[in-house]
Amino acid sequence: MMVKAKVFIYDQPFEGMPTEKNLKLIEEDLPPLKDGEFLAEAVYLSVDPYMRAYASHLTVGETMIGSQVAKIIQSKSTKFSVGSYVIGVFGWRTHTVVSENPPVTQFTPPPILISYDGSVPLSYFLGVLGMPGATAYFGFLDICKPKSGETVVVNGAAGAVGSHVGQIAKIKGCKVIGITGSDQKCKWLKALGFDFVINYKNDNIEQALREAAPNGVDCYFDNVKIKEGVVN
Template identity: 50%
Template structure:
């Protein structure tokens, strides 16, 4: 018998997730059945969507999310021992999966796939740039914003897992890139390490005035990870036929009534700017991208990273028991790039 551990959310989050909202459950796994595999987690992802999706869950539930793991036992010929896999099995150190059978009500998250050939790059990227966050950045930006060389792109949450990649893709495509982040240290990092043309600390600047100086002719593309008043200010500075990709709204994720209009914080209306400048505004989640398209993003990322055109920054926390700390730290903006836990 193999002893496993998992994080269970035992009570609904009220505001920021608290340690007492979780418990670590230890249990024994049964012997493998035909077509099943036993996966040992090696890298586990912590992501903003784990907070927002909590609003739709009924407690208790196992904490979901992506992980990279190794097959340590197998009764499935397609997944022999030693195979590295990416799965949506969440915060557990061992798990038994039958890749041939759906085990969840939402079939999209049943996807288990072999870790792409990373050509020597870190396997942790399988839950980062060469995983779901990379897919969100790649298709959320290129499909929705359709950037053209010479255009001005603004990214919020620019130092996070998705925003840091979007800004670099925009530079590769020949755009001027302006980022907003939550500290002076991140601002400096974006400009000196990732090549952003300009970055601002949204906590200490007037975003409208900052953009008026940094982008006097206006903004063509806006990739929004944050929402709220910051987004209203940025959209007020957009040019005719500008495009907005809304990939996140982290400013409101800890609100208890996230999907209840009456409880959400209010921001300046943007409809006058949308109307006058004929803006295209589209919400985007990676689940809208067919899995067959993911490999295109992965191939480009591997090429860009190996050629030095793109950096894949990671904020690594060590230890299974520290998953909660990594999660709340990420929600508080402590991470530079992708937050991931080494099990």
Template identity: 55%
Template sequence: MYNNVNFLSIARRFYSGHVGKTEARKYVLTKHFQGEPKKSDFEIVQEELPELKDGEILTEAEYLSVDPYMRAYMIGYKLPTVMIGGQVAKITASRNDKYPVGGYVAGYFGWRTHTICNPNIPAKGALVPMYLLPDISPYPVSLALGVLGMPGNTAYFGLQEICKPKAGETIAITGAAGAVGSHVGQIGKILGCRVIGFAGSDAKCEYLEKELGFDRAFNYKTVNIQKALREGAPDRIDCYFDNVGGEISSAIMNYMNKNGRVAVCGSVSSYNDSALPKVTIVQPSIVFKELKVEGFLVNRWIDRWNDGINANLAWLREGKLKYEEKVYHGFDNMVEALVGMLRGENLGKAVVKVK
């Protein structure tokens, strides 16, 4: 017969989903990127995870994120290192009462299949904190990597806190069909602004106009940018959400109104370039138009993280916000997904379904 201590111990281990040691797979970056990321820049490594300690949980990745910042950030890491990135993972074992087995978490765990972590201890180097997903039904949990995650909050806070658009003003967005840009444009319309976007194909531009309600969208690969600006923004630009940098950003900033505001989110147009591009200078426009130009990282608003998620979820449920996902399949295809996203294959958020 079991004594009380042994019985409670066995019951706890059964309840926690304990299954012994777990084999994890992870992508280790062994060479800094030169041009586009390549499979040969990585090594896929297996590791055996230890038993859980009190307070810890074991998660299994279901969706992993690929984002433009990954290409830019890795130059700052000492190699070899696990590839960075966010994921949505299912809790498969737990020794933490607040994180039950079967629940989902969004965490900055990197490119790995299984992770052990203590939710009470902030992860070193994480861009955003891990959190237990709220009920977002009937939407898929992958949205925690998109409109209900870091890209959604990047759009929500970046536009409203830096650009501070007013109803009736005109907003221009580059990378407008991506996860962040498509979201920014929709918030702009919710706030009563005129919105124009630049994307990389006619199909994407048609989607922005017909599905998301952009006032105009232009294929930057085929149009004359100055002519497109005059056509799409006859009253010039008040707010510019910059996702790509490069010459198009110089053209837009030179076309802005006095006291315009620029939120600089990224510069994806040059991430794969081996040499920095030469573009028209923007300082005269900044000075004479008295523009406010501010770069930002979304973790500036960590203390208000749930505010952004809750606002975006409410808009989603009210039908004011739409989303698209480009879903790649298989953990072995992470590099292909990253390269595809950097080439602009995705409409909306790019994610990888692990299985």
């Protein structure tokens, strides 16, 4: 039985806010499985800030990039069995034929089997248990090496990585200052336990930091890329 995949393809370069014209939904007939392949059915698709920047490397007509949590519904692989869940960089598509030993590049890591017992939502594997959570955990704990009582500043604090860094810092006994771009985000960060929050669009950052951290800052976790004077 032939499987049809629904695929969002990159159809027009992004300019300003994304619109429906940037992507096109098409159907694609998938080939039968070969030995060593499996068929993955998407359960959750990622929507991450990096996708906007990396889309510039796509050719019109290519599948929109992104990770997904997928369920294996057919398999001719001894490594990936039917009913298992995987995290894969398959892009925005409903079904994908995947090799158990695909070519690996910097931007296309191999699919990873999820050890799933139902105790948390599967969507967590694209968030706190996925790439954003791992970035926060290892970036903060392995590089910053926080100590209880230290003062930590996080910019991009309301994003997927920054919000996790702030919570880990609180668990480690740090004073946490978050920098973000709206009053609504500031309110949310306070609810997460941040000690101080700064709205860089309205507040004087230098003055606010002096007030929040009179004894200085021990760790600055930088989530923001600045290009030509524009904060992205």
